[in-house]
Amino acid sequence: MRTRPYRAAETAAAALLLLLSAACGSRLPESDFERSATPAAQTIRVGVIASATSPVGGAVFTGPRDGAQAYFDRLNARGGIDGRRVEVRLCDDGGSGVGNNTCVHRLLDGDEENNVVALVATTALDYAGADRVSHARVPDIGGQPIGAAYDTWPHLYGIYGSLAPRDGTPGWDGKLYGGTEVYRYFEREHGARTAAVVSYNQSASAAYARLVERGLKAEGYDVVSEQVDFALPDFRAVAADLKARGADLVFDALDIHGNARLCRAMDEVGAKVTAKVTNVQNWTSTVPEDYKDSPGCRNALWATGSSRNFDDTSGTSVAAVREFRDATKGLKTHSQWQLEGWAAAMWFTDAARSCAAADGVTRACVDDFMAHSEGYDADGLLIPVRSERLAEPPRTRRTCLSVARWQDGRGWVTQGDLDRTCFDVPQLAYTP
Structure with missing residues (x-):
């Protein structure tokens, strides 16, 4: 499943x-x-x-x-x-x-x-x-x-x-409980071994950063923890340290404005990474505007999620994506x-x-x-949805994900198809 x-x-x-x-x-x-x-x-x-x-x-x-x-x-x-x-x-x-x-x-x-x-x-x-x-x-x-x-x-x-x-x-x-397949994907498919997690010195930001770090360590990563002051963040110092530590991946617990400033600082110091990983909420067509000052980091943006890439309208795309884009072309x-x-x-x-x-x-x-709609996938747009009510949490699961990378001139390009990018991973507990 x-x-x-x-x-x-x-x-x-x-x-x-x-x-x-x-x-x-x-x-x-x-x-x-x-x-x-x-x-x-x-x-x-x-x-x-x-x-x-x-x-x-x-x-x-x-x-x-x-x-x-x-x-x-x-x-x-x-x-x-x-x-x-x-x-x-x-x-x-x-x-x-x-x-x-x-x-x-x-x-x-x-x-x-x-x-x-x-x-x-x-x-x-x-x-x-x-x-x-x-x-x-x-x-x-x-x-x-x-x-x-x-x-x-x-x-x-x-x-x-x-x-x-x-x-x-x-x-x-x-x-x-949640799985670690995002981290497994980058290790298996791209050989990533060192990951940085950047957060603010604020409780919600720091708590989420700790959650990401737990998942990365469970997958055997060397983890670089970076924290900046929320009021006066020094992103340039963080970017310089990321470069010096040779980070393959960068995850963050920052707001959109902080992400843009971090990316700009990474470009300024020449910090190049395999992937600057973001989440489904930031998987949008506004990347050129949001990251206009950082073309290098912008083209290292990757997003992971549980639904098929909205930007994939090629011949290999499912018909449901093309119908969605046709119906929303006025947006x-x-x-x-x-x-x-x-x-x-x-x-x-x-x-x-x-x-x-x-x-x-x-x-x-x-x-x-x-x-009773077990395994619903919205004509292939979603990873089949499960809405069971288990008495005990699962310890491990086979989990799948959708992966895309931003490329100027092409938009979000599918990298990992949700039908085949699947891993057997541990399920780790966290407090919502």
Whole structure:
């Protein structure tokens, strides 16, 4: 079976680190559980919660929303689901727990005519309303795991799946587990043996750096730890040390601004590495602008994830990637998160079509489909998703990943195909 590594941890850490650049739900009546959230009208309503305005900026958490909206727009243009149009109800929670609870209440607790049948592609900086969604038995489909909600509550199905019990406690007794395949990949495929991890002297940054260092050491790397002052970072000194220590890889626990400054410093001192590794949140088409002052480091950027490269539109690409790009050609930028939002909307649509052919598109029917959609891959866009509830955490797993490298003039070029880049790796515990 193929599963994911620290993807949730990477995303959660990225959210916490982005914050550095900026200075309980109630249980619903049982009667609400049994009724359909979609009346006998010609629409099927879904909710999309995104922290579109938040302390970290307006465009940071909107990728999945935009991808899902594009999918539903195309779906409606082609006749919808069983002749019924999908109505997307957007809610911006402002990146706060209070705002998130307000969005959840607005989408779930109105009159029957206006309730949504499911949430899709949730991307919330603070998913404070997750327990309320779960208690209402509303399926949340394909959300981004910014935090531990998708490893805590039933009826929530993150885009990367989960093996945790999801009984109200994160993971297994508060611990989540992830694999080391990213580090194994660079050792096996590129001979990397020395890896640097750069962080701020700030708790969230330092904690994530320690997690990365654990994984690297488990794979036998020589690890170079570099820490800079958050207020007055000396990236040039770090870059000089990376050059002197002969680092093959650079991982970081920095915000986007810090990454750009680190890359510029690496170019200035001539520090060349096999890969400057980033995560799925930064797998975007804005690389030329974000790293405009560091062409050398820019062309050493690599990204790893659990979905097929959004930029791979060559003849070898799956048709689903080409369809995504065609449907989103009007967007100014593209990103891996947009593609994953598109996949989340596809997942809901497949569930709703199954229900429409049976007893109707209800919350209960959609949730039942989700609970049994083992190995879902969104027409090849995703590593097959697992949403089991294991009593004990796995010690080892066969895990797969998607790998791409940035090249000027070509964009993100696929390096490791998610169907074949797989490793048997240990699963290491971490606290979310």
